Amino acid sequence: MKWASSLLFCIICLSISAHADEYTQVYSNGEDVVLWVNKVGPFQNPQETYKYYSLPYCTPPKVVQTSFEGLGEALQGYELQKSAIKIFFKTNMPETEICSKELAAAEVSQFSKAIKRQYWYELFLDDLPIYGMVGEMIPSDVGGKDKLFLYTHMKFILTYNGPRIIEVNLTSENPVLLEKETKVSFTYSINWYPTDIPFENRFDKYLDYTFFEHQIHWFSIFNSFMMVIFLTGLVSMILMRTLKKDYAKYAKEDDLEDERDVGEESGWKQIHGDVFRPPPHLVLFSALIGTGHQLAVLVFAVIFFAFLNTMYEDRGTIVTAFIVCYAFTSFIAGYGGGGYYARNEGKHWIQTMLLTALLFPGVCFSIVFCLNMVAWSYDSLATIPLYTLLALFFIWAFVSFPLTLFGTVIGRNWNGKGDNPCRVNPVPRQIPEKKWYLQPSMHILLGGILPFGSIFIEMYFIFTSFWHHKYYYVYGFMLLVYVILIIVSVCVTIVSTYFLLNSEDYRWQWVSFLSSASTAGYVFLYSIHYFFIKTRMTGFFQTVFYFGYMFLFCFGLAVLCGAIGFIGTSVFVKRIYQYVKID
DSSP states (O other), rough: HHHHHHHHHHHHOOOOOOTTTTTTOOTTTOEEEEEEEEEETTTTTTOOOOEGSOOOOOOOOSOOOOOOOOOOHHHOOOEEEEOOOOEEETTOEEEEEEEEEEOHHHHHHHHHHHHHEEEEEEEEEETTTEEEEEEEEEEOTTTTEEEEEEEEEEEEEEEETTEEEEEEEEEEEEEEEEESSEEEEEEEEEEEEEEEOOOOGGGGGGGGGHHHHHHHHHHHHHHHHHHHHHHHHHHHHHHHHHHHHHHHHHHHHHHHHOOOGGGOOSSSGTTTTTTTTSSSHHHHHHHHHHHHHHHHHHHHHHHHHHHSSSGGGGGGGGHHHHHHHHHHHHHHHHHHHHHHHHHHHSOHHHHHHHHHHHHHHHHHHHHHHHHHHHHHTTTTTTTTHHHHHHHHHHHIIIIIIHHHHHHHHHHHSSSSOOOOOOOOOOOOOOOOOGGGSSHHHHHHHTTTHHHHHHHHHOOOHHHHHHHTTTOOOHHHHHHHHHHHHHHHHHHHHHHHHHHHTTTOOOOOOHHHHHHHHHHEEEEHHHHHHHHTTTOOHHHHHHHHHHHHHHHHHHHHHHHHHHHHHHHHHHHHHHHHHHSSOOO
């Protein structure tokens, strides 16, 4: 997938990568190996990151050469710069001084603040990440003053297999006590050793197998799978038996039409003249359905390709793939939204097309813009550069928007013919009073519980990988959970819709969408629990970024699940009314 991603980047002129010899990742003896510095920040706040040289470390003697980031790297806050450390392939180096300096009071204060907040930093060598701590704090006795120590020596241990680098380990040594004015000497050493580990397996050390492949993870997948089988069988059995009785009842009533008391009729057949009535706010509903179609295909495609390839090894590849795939799947959104709007005899298809093109990107841009302002005020690396925002705009303006327009036109002409089995009455039928537990609000509130239960455990692993510096690599699990989510959402929404129609309430379109979309509401509630119980994030910056990202995630999940629930329910509703004799 590396070559495919790179090809897509070149086509749309978005991503320029600068990686010294990381292009070939093959070195000759004594060849220069570039060590890139990236970011530094509090360990507990993964999004609160700053430039490495925002701390008074030793900068290179010349102007720092900055690596050009790809689109995904820029969005994730990568800004690689060449370090002052010289490394040569297979060449050992004893303890070597980078620079010696006397820290002024302001610089001591900077390092002290960083150590108190447990700052960590990230480096890259041959595309391999390296992590280290700025220093350590030793708490003093009661009433005393904490002692702060700054690590001044970097000990690099590198392994190689032939002409390729396999592993990089960093040990921070020589702690120096920080005082008002401290003279420090920053040093490093390099040691090379051969290894038998093949180049293809060099990233395995960063994957937490004991965490992601724990028995609990396997058991949760098995449990969700069994729930799907049970739920699908139960829904099929109940609906088949119930509908069979309904069909027999209605057939008998048709045969005894003269003896039937029309006033005693009840059930889903009685609303056949209203069940296919266009839902209120048709333009918005069509845009949501079209966007949901797109997100369902998009998420499946990205997870599937990530499952087939090791996309997690390349910085920003997943994010870039998501954006590029979103742009090229915009046709699906236009086709689905435009087709549904035309089938319901809508007259303002241009409004539908514009809202479909703007809805999801507009919400994302609004949230990201606010987060960007916060990051800019903190001078953080999480600030998205202007050229990246312009690149995203050009993707939307020249790829996504035209495809949405084209998809809407095709959808309203090829997919816009109504195929409803029943005619719609000109006057809406009055909806009878019903008990509180049959109200649409209860269907919406309860509809997302089972789908959320099917993905609950996987949400924990996904959250942990994103908010706790772990590489998520079990995309096979994610793909299976995604399929389970689709099946459970459809089954639950169908049952909910049947009860709604049986109570002679024909407002099933929005109810089916929202009852399935409520899964995202439970995920957001879980994210609140996760923030306060499972993390130690602090500060306004990280809190805003956490809930901003979680809102975006849950918004996309709501649109996706809502569309899936509606699609499955729509097929069900058409099928049950197709086999009923309507006078």
